[in-house]
Amino acid sequence: MPVPKDIVRVSDTAWEIPVSHKAGMLVPARIFATKTLLAAFDDGVFDQITNVATLPGIVGHACCMPDGHWGYGFPIGGLAAMDPDHGVISPGGIGFDINCGMRLCLTNLTYGEVLPRLRTLVDRVAGRVPAGVGAEGTVRLSRDDFREAVEQGARWAVKRGFGWKEDLERTEEEGCLRGADASRVSEKAVDRGYRQIGTLGSGNHYLEIQVARAENVFDPETAGAFGIVLPDQVVVMFHCGSRGFGHQVATDYLRVFLAAMRGKYGILVPDRELACAPFRSPEGQDYFAAMKCAVNMSFANRQVILHRIREVFSEVFGKDPKDLGMRQVYDVSHNTAKIERHVFEGKPRELLVHRKGATRAFGPGMPGLPDIYRKTGQPVILGGSMETGSYLLAGVDTGDRAFFTTAHGSGRAMSRTAARKRYRGRQLQEQLEQRGIYVRTASWSGLAEEAGPAYKNVDDVVSATERAGLSRRVVRLLPIGNVKG
Amino acid sequence: MTSPYRYLEGIATADVAFEAWGPTPEDVFLAAADATLNTMVEEIGTVAPREHREISIAADALDLLLLELLQELVYHKDAERLLLRVRDLRIEETGSGYRLQAEAIGETIDPGRHALLADVKAVTLHRLVVEKTTDGWHAIVVLDV
Structure with a gap:
């Protein structure tokens, strides 16, 4: 499907599809992209984002980020804020991989020290x-322990x-989304997840050793x-998520919602x-409480993975991880729905914000940011392809135009x-090794699917988010070592 | 004999779509089960028949029945680390929809013997279709990987 004829250019990097475009649209759809990125969007984005605009209770715009592409229900890169009292919650606005996200950890080592x-x-x-199909983690726990873990998230992991x-x-959320209730989760979901804490997954999930070259530091003060x-x-x-547990939670509730939606x-x-389902309905609240468990499973998963990375660096360099400066920069989620307070139409309002393949990017001074980042704005970790590099961005004041949300990656451009x-x-x-990137993979064809040219140009995506006033560039990070799931 | 399924492009950029066909709905379901397994392992012939699981599911409609079947395979892949092929599959119409009985046979994932591909996260409703055609039955399925 080409770019819709009735799309209106709102600015250099924002486009609007009016409510007249499709029957049932309650709000316009807004796409943040440069003209070049817009023209390269795949067929489904325009249809899907205008479908999102029909969901009951949606406010403002149904938004799509510059890395948008075809998803299920929502496009990847989709954002929808709902009135929690009159609107719906949709698993399709979060994705099967609930709280798929990114974490970034520092070292005080230089490229020269790491290379040997x-x-x-x-x-x-x-x-x-x-990593890979059916991988089990190294943390052994009972089903009951797992239920505790998914209610507490990264807090559980740190406590252990x-x-x-x-x-x-x-x-994000200090590693624990409050209100997670494991009694809202099926046994099947527990079966799928309780041995997977500490695993990477497959597909586009990866773990990368990267270098911040001086010429790629765009804002030294914020980088500092x-x-x-x-x-x-x-x-x-x-980059990883809530593994089989989250996938099953999404699958279970999609079935529940499908049955309740029309008839009830x-x-x-x-x-x-x-x-x-209506957010305030029993089904909506059950899903929200179960989804929070999956969010927390993912925070716990990334917390354990971080610990393993620190262990390995510590063994290899014979130093304590603290002496290696292995502090976490931040952990961001890009598949969630959360209740947040935003100023909407001049008034502070509580909204249910769905982000699917879209990252929260709070601007400077916003509540919810730790003191250390109050001045800078939220660190945003945006993963590119394993060849081209990734970005560390910061949230900006003007992010209110998209409920403080930005892109999540470079976005696929070629099918697997x-x-x-x-x-x-x-x-x-x-080829990658010749270019100084050492890659280990759980699957050779999986590696081929993640080749750099399969993705949009990450620089274009990031630059579009900056021009659109959604986030700003701080550092570009280049891969030197990659573990591909 | 060529497989009664093939992977499709242009439906799901980031994921895996396939179509399956056969003379009966049962044949299409068996082909779709193999296509799902083949998304995770390169040669489905390398999956030895060591473990058996009974599958018994029901759904309002045929396409949702297929969704349930494939979800069972995804479930066993994580919960028991089993790669499974389906056989002896029977579909019956009930008053309110359809019921499926089948046997699933396979073995525990062994990265040494199974060339693993992508981990299937979920079976989606995106473009899901099971339909009668002029010469048999046809299905389209998109898997989230």
């Missing part, structure tokens, strides 16, 4: 953080010795506040993946099948 031990680091991390207390304040202070400083970034609540949606036809995993690994 890069292979050892990557190999050992790959051994310590299981996986990480530092300060990691929590450097995590985020802990990036050395030339060629090495950092570790990873009289809601009609243009796509079954937009199955939803097409990438697999075009690239070979082993060959790609060799």
Whole structure:
């Protein structure tokens, strides 16, 4: 589907599809993108974001970020804020991988210091953080322990010795979304997840050793506040989610909502993946409490993975992780729905904000940010492809135009099948190694699917978010070692 | 013999879509089960028949029945680390929809013997269809990976 004819350019980087575009639209759809990115959007984005605009209780705009692409129900890069009293909650606005997100950890090591031990680091991390189909974690716990873990999130992990207390304040929601209720979660979800804490997953999930080169530091002051202070400083970034547990929670409630939506609540949606229920209904509240468990499972998962990374660096360099400066910068979620306070139409309001493949990006001074980031705005971790690099961004004051939300990655541009036809995993690994990026993978064809050209240009996406006033660039991070799930 | 399924492009940029076909709904369901397994493991022939699981599910409509079947396979992959093929599959119409009985046979994931591909997270409702065609039955499924 080409760009809709009735789309209106609102600014250099914002486009609006009016409510007249499709029957049932309650608000306009707004797409943040440059003209070039807009033209490259795949078929589904325009149809899906205008479908989102029909959901009961949506306020403002149904928004799509510059890395948007076809998803299920919502496009990836989709954002919808609902009136919690009159609106719906939709698992399709969060995604199957609930609280899929990014975490970034510092070191005080430079590229020169890490390079001689890069292979050892990557190999050992790959051994310590299981990845790929059916991988089990190294944390053994009973189903009851797991239920406790998913109610407490990263707090549970830190309490068990996986990480530092300060990691929590450097995590969105301090690593625990309150109100998680494990009694709202099925046994099947527990079965799928209780052995998976500490695992990476597969697909586009990865763990990367990266370097911050001086020429890629766009704002030295903010970079300094985020802990990036050395030339060629090495950092570790990873991307993963709530694993089988979150996937099952989403699957279970999609079924519940599909059954209740039409008959019980009289809601009609243009796509079954937009199955939803009123937020205040029993079904809506059950899902919200279960979804929070999945959010917390993911925070616990990333907390344990961080701990494993610290263990490996500590062994390889023979130093305590604290002496290696392995502080966490931040942990961001890009698949959630949360109750947040926003100023909307001049008044402070509580809103249910769905973000699917979209990252919260609070501006300076906003409540919910730890003191250390009050002046800078929220650190936003945006993952690019394993070849092209990733970004550390900061939230900005003007983010209110999209409920303080920005992009989450570079966004896929090529299907997995097409990438697999075009690239070979082993060959790609060799080519990357020649370019100074050492890659370990759980799956050769999985590696081929993640080839750099399968993604949009991350620089274009990030630059679009900056021009659109959603976030600003702080540091670009280049990969040197990668564990691909 | 070529597989009665094939992977599709242009439906799900970041994920896996496939179509399956056969003379009966049962054939299409079996093909879809293999296509799901084949998304996770390169050669489904490498999955040895060591473990058995009974599958008994019901749904209001045929497409939702297929969704339930494939979700069972995804469930066993995580909960028991089992890669499974489906056989002896029977679909019956009931007063309120459909019921499916089948046997699933396979083995525990062994990365040494199974060339693993993508981990299937979920079976989606996106473009999901099970339909009768002029020469049999046809389904389209999108998997979130």
